Amino acid sequence: MNDGILAAAHPCDIVKGSYETWKSSAEEVGVVIVGGGVAGLTAAKTLIENDYTNLLILEADNRIGGRVRTIREGSVLVEEGAEWIHGGSRNPLFKIAKSLKAVARNRPNSSWDWRVRTNQGDPGNAGKFNRLENLIEKTEKNGILRPYYDDSYGQFFVDRYPRAYGNGWNNTLGRAWFHFLEKLVNSDEGSYDWLDISARDADKYVDYGTDRNWKNGYDTLIDYLEDSIPNNVIRKSTPVCKIFWDSLENDKVLLVTNGGNYSYMANFVIFTASVGHLKERHNQLFQPSLPSSVIKNLNGIELGLADKIQIGWSEPWWGTQNPLDLLILWSEFKLPKDMEWLYGVVEAFSIHQQTNVLQMFVTGSDATQMEELPQETVKQHVRQLLSEATGLQVPEPSFFRRSQWGLNPWTRGSFSSYITLAGNEGGLRRRKQLAVPLKNSKGSKVLLWAGEHTHNTRYSTVDGALSSGKREAKKLLRIMKRKM
Numbered sequence: 001m002n003d004g005i006l007a008a009a010h011p012c013d014i015v016k017g018s019y020e021t022w023k024s025s026a027e028e029v030g031v032v033i034v035g036g037g038v039a040g041l042t043a044a045k046t047l048i049e050n051d052y053t054n055l056l057i058l059e060a061d062n063r064i065g066g067r068v069r070t071i072r073e074g075s076v077l078v079e080e081g082a083e084w085i086h087g088g089s090r091n092p093l094f095k096i097a098k099s100l101k102a103v104a105r106n107r108p109n110s111s112w113d114w115r116v117r118t119n120q121g122d123p124g125n126a127g128k129f130n131r132l133e134n135l136i137e138k139t140e141k142n143g144i145l146r147p148y149y150d151d152s153y154g155q156f157f158v159d160r161y162p163r164a165y166g167n168g169w170n171n172t173l174g175r176a177w178f179h180f181l182e183k184l185v186n187s188d189e190g191s192y193d194w195l196d197i198s199a200r201d202a203d204k205y206v207d208y209g210t211d212r213n214w215k216n217g218y219d220t221l222i223d224y225l226e227d228s229i230p231n232n233v234i235r236k237s238t239p240v241c242k243i244f245w246d247s248l249e250n251d252k253v254l255l256v257t258n259g260g261n262y263s264y265m266a267n268f269v270i271f272t273a274s275v276g277h278l279k280e281r282h283n284q285l286f287q288p289s290l291p292s293s294v295i296k297n298l299n300g301i302e303l304g305l306a307d308k309i310q311i312g313w314s315e316p317w318w319g320t321q322n323p324l325d326l327l328i329l330w331s332e333f334k335l336p337k338d339m340e341w342l343y344g345v346v347e348a349f350s351i352h353q354q355t356n357v358l359q360m361f362v363t364g365s366d367a368t369q370m371e372e373l374p375q376e377t378v379k380q381h382v383r384q385l386l387s388e389a390t391g392l393q394v395p396e397p398s399f400f401r402r403s404q405w406g407l408n409p410w411t412r413g414s415f416s417s418y419i420t421l422a423g424n425e426g427g428l429r430r431r432k433q434l435a436v437p438l439k440n441s442k443g444s445k446v447l448l449w450a451g452e453h454t455h456n457t458r459y460s461t462v463d464g465a466l467s468s469g470k471r472e473a474k475k476l477l478r479i480m481k482r483k484m
């Protein structure tokens, strides 16, 4: 976990007022949904479709969508957060996208200008990449990770790498490919350290097949969800800073927002904020503190950090009109301290919407270092890397963005909430343990948990978030029915 990010100030650090004033001035509502990301919006849509309309979504940010965020600048469209629909017909999201005629056609493999270079521009052996891809794919096969259930996901790769790579695995290029593999796995998993991901947990993820893209941006989904929710249900710029969930007088939950300036009294809450936010804030957020079993589970899960860098030009400069996929092998590590985060960049590829825009992932502690640098510095570092790896002049870009999901106080991370080795040892085995409703001291279920991290098999995805929102809304409808 990144202590630097956790130590940063938070907008909810100062909350003014008292319980009595908040209680007496609170706005009454049936259900409050905390968070207007995919899970929160889907929970609201499900309640409304089942004729339950006495609800509010309280969203901290001045926009909805959470970790789905499409950016449009001039003719450029990029995704700061979620990008792919992971899989076809088994994925409920794919079905929605298909019904909206919003699935983009995948580029044929043959259209790519595919290059493998060391960071100094020497060519690398592309065949090695296929071997590493095969190794990653093997982990999706039944049973292969089983011997590692009490060990880490990364350990599987450490053990299997020499055989997968073949002769020379320990020479300069062999080590460069190993570094590549580690960064690739960390970027797939969004993890800080592949040696910290429980292999048992990694084995729970169910793969739904080929990735697809949205034709006109991921926010097509947000518009679709928002369409079924009346305007007055969504309150943006309304951060929930305190939740009094165990009232002695009744079964109601008091929520304090906007630094103590406004409050709500709800019968039920569906809480959908990221596990990064939860881990950082649960002590200040919940009054009384969450039960120790809940805190123990939170300590056993981590939200990884994966950032994107997007850099674009009016024309491609790499000598062809084809989309570029450049794999970068770090064969020497001699960068000055402030550039060391670049070791985390091992691939630069054209995004599906525009050939002229290249995207790079940077994860874990490399991402933390990148987030803290000025944007202009990041841009210069990236230009230098691209230029040295391709041996070409890289012109001044016309477009540049980098994400800062770790510094975002409402996420504190990006994707793949993963159960850690310590979490596995402590008995956290299934995400459904994170979705057990919070009961007050009278035994009433008053707060339900949704969000990608609570999905057993599709954690870290948009469809996982969507299904979790639906699941908790239905659970709540059953609870309300029993109470009537």
Ligand SMILES: Cc1cc2nc3c(=O)[nH]c(=O)nc-3n(C[C@H](O)[C@H](O)[C@H](O)COP(=O)(O)OP(=O)(O)OC[C@H]3O[C@@H](n4cnc5c(N)ncnc54)[C@H](O)[C@@H]3O)c2cc1C
Binding pocket: 034, 035, 036, 037, 038, 039, 040, 058, 059, 060, 061, 064, 065, 066, 067, 068, 080, 081, 082, 083, 084, 085, 086, 238, 239, 240, 241, 272, 273, 274, 277, 306, 307, 308, 403, 405, 410, 411, 413, 414, 415, 416, 450, 451, 452, 453, 459, 460, 461, 462, 463, 465
């Ligand atoms: C860089 C990146 C790439 C990704 N790529 C993919 C991909 O290709 N495919 C895929 O399927 N998934 C991808 N994901 C993951 C996907 O975006 C998430 O799993 C999903 O969007 C999570 O939705 P959610 O509703 O659970 O959480 P969130 O989207 O985090 O929504 C929670 C909401 O709660 C709000 N909030 C937080 N705290 C408070 C508070 N105290 N009070 C009020 N509101 C609060 C937040 O502002 C946010 O809007 C990616 C994510 C990132 C960051």
